[in-house]
Amino acid sequence: MANGVTIAPAIEALADPTRRAIVEALRAGPSPVGALAGPLPVSRPAVSQHLRVLTDAGLVEVTPKGTRRYYRLAPGGVDELRRYLDDLWDDALAAFARAAEAEAQKRKD
Amino acid sequence: MANGVTIAPAIEALADPTRRAIVEALRAGPSPVGALAGPLPVSRPAVSQHLRVLTDAGLVEVTPKGTRRYYRLAPGGVDELRRYLDDLWDDALAAFARAAEAEAQKRKD
DNA sequence: ACTTACCGTAAGCCATGACTGACGATTCGA
């Protein structure tokens, strides 16, 4: 619950379909902005703004190379979300187990 | 990538702060709507609407008990997101490793 | 049967944020 607020920017960043498409494109490897905007149905400035959000959320990182900037996935940022969902899943399973046990207990009488 | 579209409702559901608060409250166990809305700074109908979104996303489930409806976390729905982020994390690590290797290769000449 | 409690739904208001077009900065090549 302490990092409950930490994952907010990351999960809110991934909520947008266009940003998810960008992330999907980056799974193959680093890419400059123009190459990312090409297949997408939005303008290049829009992609730039999305990359800003993703960067602030810690999900992607940049490496300037001459006139173009290569964006890539940031494993650390993804890992944060991953851990949060792991914990949430554990609690969900525990609550489920308790509910099942309570149900069994109730059925006994 | 086949389930890339599957996780959309779940991740978009968790993007809202109020819905995350509801999910956090449900970590302790099942709860009726009124008990959930109590501590929250929004009205009960608002919580009802959020629970509808969370249910449609497969993150929570309901069990009517008399006049009240008990909501609980759905481990299956959480697991979907968990798996997606696991895969994404793998790809991020792979891309990172490739980048590191390419960098080492470049440094060699 | 009547009252009370708990809850989902509908309509409307309003703020957030995604997108575009225009502009300026930086870098490489000629």
Place this chain on the structure above:
DNA sequence: TCGAATCGTCAGTCATGGCTTACGGTAAGT
């Protein structure tokens, strides 16, 4: 030095969605 390419930022527009109030429906208790 000059031109072209790549990109970030800004201002403005517009749709999405979260919230409230009011209403109706169902179940338990008296």
